[in-house]
Amino acid sequence: MEPILQIKNLTKNFGGLCAVSNVSMQINQGELIGLIGPNGAGKTTLFNLLTGVYEPSSGLIEFNEDGKKIQLGGLKPYKITAYGIARTFQNIRLFKTMTVLENVKVAMHKNIRYGTLAAILRLPSYYSEEKWVEEKACELLKEVGLYGKRNEQATNLPYGEQRRLEIARALAIQPKILFLDEPAAGMNPQETAELTNLIYRIRDKYNLTIILIEHDMSLVMKICERIYVLDYGKLIANGNPEEIRNNEFVIKAYLGEEI
Incomplete structure (x- = not known):
């Protein structure tokens, strides 16, 4: 089966700063994917590229709509939304x-x-x-x-309820892919547990592909089937939660030292 979203050698430069460097990802229909990395790793910049907020400096973003491959790079956000791609934001925008x-x-x-x-x-x-x-x-x-x-x-x-309202608003466009940017930020443990159940429920009920940025590692490791890791704009690892948990490059990126 063709992936619903294919990202090939995606790069974004801001002047002399390379915020996202040669990133490639493959997202399959119905997957629940985590995108993690230290602060400043380029996670939100990558989301902004995928949803049309930024235009890529180079690389391809390919969306598979019922067998038809659509190039999303350079499209305006409203056009990308029309294809069924929705998001929430790191800073709530209600x-x-x-x-x-x-x-x-x-x-x-x-x-x-x-x-x-x-x-x-x-x-x-x-x-x-x-x-x-x-x-x-x-x-x-x-x-x-x-x-x-x-x-x-x-x-x-x-x-916490404003966060859930943002998710409801994103669902209102009837998306095929939902990007969640730090959905558990600022939530207490009970709210995080409720959010976990909500993400599972909407993924199954609405047949969604979900990609989330999150710093709560317990949440990421619990619900994500595969995880991509960014550091200084580069993809340094991808795999299932167990593989990521034991990856020496991931540990080094978070702890800042060799293991």
Whole structure:
């Protein structure tokens, strides 16, 4: 089976700084992949390349859509999103003055089929589509445990719940690939355990391929089937959790010394 995402010799330079250097990865449909490395290793830069925030200096990003290979490098974020690639951010980016429900609904615009005229004239197609959007958004909020707070402003949610709202909003675009950038950051052990269960559940329910950046190694080792490790922008290791746990180059990168 062809991988759903193939990254070949991907490089990103910022002036004289090489933030991502010659990185190659192969992601298969339905996998739960971890991307780890010390601070400044280039993890978020790699996510930004894969989601169109940055344009690669060189290399290929190839998305397999039902057998059709699409080159994502250089595309705008909204075009990449339209192919079914969603993400959350290291720093939470919610519409804080909008309600929890509105934050999810606003992400569903690409699935709306009625036109401007139907909206202005309030034609039946407008009402039927809006009803579907409302029902789908409520379903996703139930999935992440926030339905009871759907009418609260997003800014009033505790930090861990804001993280879950970001996941619900990402799911609203009906993604095939979901990038999670430090989803457990700032969470207590109970919230992290709930997040673990949520990631498993949405992966299976929505047939997702999930790639996550995370510094909580217990979470990464528990849920990820394969792990890629970056250090100073270079890929230094990849393998299953046991292989990564015992890899001397990974230990050196984290501890800063030989073993």
